[in-house]
Amino acid sequence: MIAKRNFPVIDGHVDTVYKMPKDKRIFSEQSEIGHYDLSRMKTGNVQAALFAIYPTSSLNYILKSLDIWFKLVMNRENGLMQIKNLNDFQKALSLEKKGAILHFEGAGGIDNNLRFLRIAYQLGLRTLGLSWANINKFATGAMFKDPQKETGLTNKGRELVAEAQSLGITIDVSHLNEPSFWDVYEVAQQPIFASHSNARSIVDHPRNLTDDQIKAIYEKKGTIGINFSMGFLNAEKPGEDNYEMGFDAIKTQIDHIAKIADINTVAIGSDFDGANTPNCLKDCSKYPDLWNYLFEEGYSVQDIEKISHKNLMRVFKDTWKHNSI
Numbered sequence: 060m061i062a063k064r065n066f067p068v069i070d071g072h073v074d075t076v077y078k079m080p081k082d083k084r085i086f087s088e089q090s091e092i093g094h095y096d097l098s099r100m101k102t103g104n105v106q107a108a109l110f111a112i113y114p115t116s117s118l119n120y121i122l123k124s125l126d127i128w129f130k131l132v133m134n135r136e137n138g139l140m141q142i143k144n145l146n147d148f149q150k151a152l153s154l155e156k157k158g159a160i161l162h163f164e165g166a167g168g169i170d171n172n173l174r175f176l177r178i179a180y181q182l183g184l185r186t187l188g189l190s191w192a193n194i195n196k197f198a199t200g201a202m203f204k205d206p207q208k209e210t211g212l213t214n215k216g217r218e219l220v221a222e223a224q225s226l227g228i229t230i231d232v233s234h235l236n237e238p239s240f241w242d243v244y245e246v247a248q249q250p251i252f253a254s255h256s257n258a259r260s261i262v263d264h265p266r267n268l269t270d271d272q273i274k275a276i277y278e279k280k281g282t283i284g285i286n287f288s289m290g291f292l293n294a295e296k297p298g299e300d301n302y303e304m305g306f307d308a309i310k311t312q313i314d315h316i317a318k319i320a321d322i323n324t325v326a327i328g329s330d331f332d333g334a335n336t337p338n339c340l341k342d343c344s345k346y347p348d349l350w351n352y353l354f355e356e357g358y359s360v361q362d363i364e365k366i367s368h369k370n371l372m373r374v375f376k377d378t379w380k381h382n383s384i
């Protein structure tokens with residue numbers, strides 16, 4: 060048997076902070092429930108992940124989740140370390156810790172004056188989505204249903220993008236509706252990324268990206284994190300679960316983005332602990348199986364390394380400014 064190719068992973072989206080308290084699991088104890096814990100991160104060689112704060116529609120929600128976030132990351136038994144700058148990735152490796160990057164999945168709870176954005180930066184916020192499935196004072200989400208109110212970025216939203224990018228926070232376009240996406244594209248001075256979205260021309264789901272959006276992210280030197288949610292991978296029945304789905308559904312997405320854009324645009328944003336995933340990716344310990352599959356299918360070691368962590372790392376290098384904080 061060929062040894063498993065255990066490439067390091069930087070996972071662009073996990074909802075463990077939201078899910079774990081509901082499951083009543085303990086991060087330091089290996090579990091069969093959910094998708095992420097210290098032991099399974101080790102097996103999957105997940106070096107770091109964007110641990111999302113959700114919900115984000117009010118400051119109160121954000122504060123409540125931040126409390127859980129810091130309790131999780133600061134508990135020594137959990138083997139985690141907060142990543143705030145590029146040097147921290149190396150530091151975490153040498154301390155044999157797993158990296159946790161603070162991410163807000165939506166900006167609704169941030170005030171008009173953006174004071175809380177600047178404070179959140181000091182707390183280590185490094186990546187920011189502008190909306191979730193809702194509408195807020197900055198932007199509108201892809202799943203917001205009322206067409207009468209479908210808008211792009213507001214003026215406040217434009218200010219938010221500019222301020223976040225000047226601080227060194229990476230803008231995540233994953234949940235945006237199309238008008239908001241194209242407004243971000245217009246105003247963004249830095250690379251943008253879609254932390255957890257797939258290609259819509261393969262799976263027709265509003266959370267997936269059109270080919271034009273994929274090209275736009277490529278043009279901005281950003282990345283698209285392949286989402287393992289079955290609903291976003293199911294080409295025959297978009298939105299529906301099929302636990303028997305194989306790695307080929309992931310490969311089809313990677314192939315398409317590499318064709319429309321290039322291989323430097325492909326990353327990983329599992330949505331683990333936030334979505335139902337196929338049995339072949341039942342949790343983060345399964346990453347080596349995915350890399351093995353891609354290698355057997357002809358992907359080079361260099362290309363798999365780009366997908367597993369190097370592309371996303373490049374975006375952080377290009378967008379995180381103040382390396383000392």
Ligand SMILES: [Zn+2]
Nearest residue numbers: 164234255333
């Ligand atoms: Zn999401």
